[in-house]
Amino acid sequence: MSPQIEAKIRASFAKQSMMNTFGAKLAHVGAGSVAITAPILEGSKQQQGFAHAALTFAIGDSSAGYAALSVMPEDHEVLTTEMKINLLAPGTGDHLIARGRVIKPGRRLVIVQSDVFALSNGQEKQIAVLLGTMVPVPIAA
Amino acid sequence: MSPQIEAKIRASFAKQSMMNTFGAKLAHVGAGSVAITAPILEGSKQQQGFAHAALTFAIGDSSAGYAALSVMPEDHEVLTTEMKINLLAPGTGDHLIARGRVIKPGRRLVIVQSDVFALSNGQEKQIAVLLGTMVPVPIAA
Amino acid sequence: MSPQIEAKIRASFAKQSMMNTFGAKLAHVGAGSVAITAPILEGSKQQQGFAHAALTFAIGDSSAGYAALSVMPEDHEVLTTEMKINLLAPGTGDHLIARGRVIKPGRRLVIVQSDVFALSNGQEKQIAVLLGTMVPVPIAA
């Protein structure tokens, strides 16, 4: 992956105000794989006090989207067109980490997956899997 | 729908700190159908300045979940086990509204759908559809 | 819908040998909505003797795909890129009918839905809902 593409991913991430609201950070940026971590903030919870599914979705979807962006031409960005999430366990602990990867690159559609884990006392437990489709769109000049 | 079940839904919603972070509100609570609105806050955006998909997901998923809760016995709550979202258009404008409903009630699984719309100058435009499954769980005594 | 597009749909359906294997027929061809019926043949069953989910999927997916095709330019065909099915009840009875429709047309992607029903003694019961994405592809000259 070129430094330009890594810089594009980092700049796009920084522009997502939602990521800032969630305290999320890019933990890894590689060719075809991107990881995002987020703390389970007081304001990111569901009714039982666990991580809200929207937080799990947010970092799962974004990690998968940036994994797709990492394998696209520089003059493109990427939009999610559909995403399915299966929730496996409650999001307990301190932090979540989402590891997104490209399953199938393509000029028109990129199929992606993300696995999301909860971290508690240094132990990882998988809490979700996401499978979806990203659409490359040319960046307006 | 009994006043007890409506009260249970309102109490559960109030406990979701994520809904407060998003400024989301219950707009309608009916038997088998629930609507949730949320402003597109400065902190709820993606990299192009539109509503973040996690906001769309959050209110779509919650509206569907509370629609399921509205048709369950009082001593149960509900968890999302899986949810698919198809994004139809960018979330532009001032507010989003998600209208969730029960497609198929059941003792073990409740199939739900939610349609999410963006409101701009009083005009509604559909931006997403969600289809998923809720699991009833007995409330611990 | 032009007669040319209806003819294109009927010709495409006739070329799907799987539809013939299933005894499936086009029951309705309209602009943005297509219905397909199929008997529950002896060879189309799962282990309990109900209609196999692959039959439900097949006519649900095809009805949605042809609904998409009905709103596309004549020189395009359509491919499913992703489809989710929620199964609501066993496929009992004599026949299934799938009613596909376009939720959101588009130049690059068409979002579609299909509802599938089982018919038993003239009574319809919904057994599945499908939500997915069709991709228009130009027909090679």
Add this chain to the structure above:
Amino acid sequence: MSPQIEAKIRASFAKQSMMNTFGAKLAHVGAGSVAITAPILEGSKQQQGFAHAALTFAIGDSSAGYAALSVMPEDHEVLTTEMKINLLAPGTGDHLIARGRVIKPGRRLVIVQSDVFALSNGQEKQIAVLLGTMVPVPIAA
């Protein structure tokens, strides 16, 4: 995996008349992973002559379902409640093979995945990925 559970899987497979219609066979039965192969028969094609998505779905769904069954108590069977398929490439060649596995076992729900490949001259190419949910149901005495 006990011989009883393997026998239960083989007996269930044999009762699926749809598998016989497709010429499908169990290629591997292991604890938490099951593979199914099927030829691309003349009667299993879509309009362009490739394997029909319903064939891909059928063996993907069944391989995932039997993977779930392999980790369940003997007195249970399994039903698909929802399944999403992303189609990655056309199903060309002679045979398909689906490799299903359990992602997350559970007493109420089992989350499963299947990868489907097309075989052409001994070369495998992935054509689909499925992600879904199986429900254990007690076998009626």
